Amino acid sequence: MTDYGAGLLWVLILASFGLSALAVFFSISRQRRSHPPTVAHPAGEDVTAEAARKIIREFEKNGQSADAALVTWSPETLRKILADDLPEAQVIVVSNREPYIHNVSGNGVELLVPASGLVSALEPITRACAGTWIAYGGGTADRLMVDKDDRVQVPPGNPSYTLRRVWLTEEEHQGYYLGFANEGLWPLCHIAFTRPIFRASDWEAYEAVNRKFADTVVAEARNERPIVLVQDYHFALLPRMIRERLPEAIVITFWHIPWPNSEVYSICPWRERILEGLLGSSIIGFHTQFHANNFTESVDRFLESRIERADAAISYGGQTTLVHAYPISIEWPADLLARLPDVDDCRARLRDRFGLKADVKLGVGVERLDYTKGILDRFQALDELFKRYPEWIGKLVFLQIAAPSRGTLPAYKLLHDECHRYAEELNERYGSDGYKPVIMVAEHHTQEQVYEIYRASDICMVTSLHDGMNLVAKEFVAARDDEQGVLMLSTFAGASRELLEALIVNPYDAAMMSETLLQALTMTPDEQRERMRPMRQMVRDNNVYRWAGSMLLDAARLRKRGDLDRATGTAERQPPSIDNVVSMFERKRVAM
Incomplete structure (x- = not known):
């Protein structure tokens, strides 16, 4: 090896040792609310591989991983990661849904920010990274609203990243999005x-649209080494x-x-x-380890591959892919809460x-109108509550915000009709002059409007039949600064x-849900506070x-x-866990 090559190798090794130390302190815990022991790390102190391994062993001895609780996670944290560990890296986000939509209106052009969990999670990330969002x-x-290259700078009024729009024909959108993605993959999963x-x-359209987005990613990449964040089943x-x-x-x-079994x-x-x-x-990331395991089992069943379960890695076609759980969250809404009225004013405005x-108790549900969200099931629970405890008739109102979604698909049309019919039946059965137990609002709401509804409510029902995460639950918790x-x-x-x-329920069990609803209605303020406080802390710390x-x-x-x-002309295929990376660096040093 030449002196120049040896010098370059030492630079890379030393930089990587620093990264290993950073990884120890900034690694994301796969466990909820862990409290690792404090590790002394004086500013400027060199961290050797053995020291890093010792720290990791100390955490593992306590049944914990090196945790990011030592870090306050913010846009500045992400920018520091990018500057220190991914210098000059371009971040490209790819999703079907765009974060800002421009529509023609009677007054010219109207800007719409879609009420989407994916958008609310990714938009602050793209802002922090000054990236490019392709949608x-x-x-x-x-x-x-786009320039000659189909780009527009967003957010409006304070641009911090680029939105690159991709155009689809009606046939492409019908086959790729409504067809394969939402009539095929969505119910499958x-x-x-x-x-x-x-x-x-539909499959042919799905393949063609994926190819069109791949062409756009390549066109938007400033070099051959971008960080590309691909979003979701589309x-x-x-x-x-x-x-x-x-x-x-x-x-x-x-x-x-x-991800299904x-x-x-x-x-x-x-x-395949x-x-x-x-x-x-x-x-590849999933919300839960259970879904990550299902994916790995699917690969094991249908593809010839090497699976390293201990290291959460799959080797296929000469490439290793990590398969991890990364529970998504929200941006802590401190600025939004500062703009909103206090809880009492929110209640008065909504009433x-x-x-x-x-004097009526208010329960709310907020989601897209989708058959996975369990809207009919919570109506059944309400019906069961009134049958078992008729004294609550007239004292409880349930407000269902159901934003229209995929309304051209038969399954969604049927759900729309069933929900409205069931709501009308409940109102006829239990309603009276000036009282309707169910209020159904099938329209989009802004983020501020949704948070006002959260703050005005007594109970938030998130009764999904199946959900990857569900950010409504975390938004409700974040909105309740009154605890x-x-x-x-x-x-x-x-x-x-x-x-x-939270009060955990089985949405398929109407009787059980009605009893839990009664528990929620009669819960004391002290118990509400005891439950809400740790949930708020969890959402604040484990933010988006x-x-x-x-992942970065x-x-x-x-x-x-x-x-x-x-740099060394090698191509080792060992799955890249922290221990493996550290031990690999040690082997390189000994070999020299």
């Missing part, structure tokens, strides 16, 4: 007993397509919905193609809006693994920046390892 431009005025529909023409083929064109890119795919997944006619596409990723009496209110949360939502102080930071730190480890392999 389908579906607004009626979207083409009017959710246990809601709606039969998936797979059509060859783009299962995209990671492999990007890898073919940009082999040095770090591709992180996050699957926002559940391998038997259910086998229904999909293109099951989807798995191969996803395994083009450097990292005036719907003509509610001051009051009760969260009823489905055991089949990923959020139930974190918000343990921690979610993104954990894993990306940084992969990039450093790849740089070291290229």
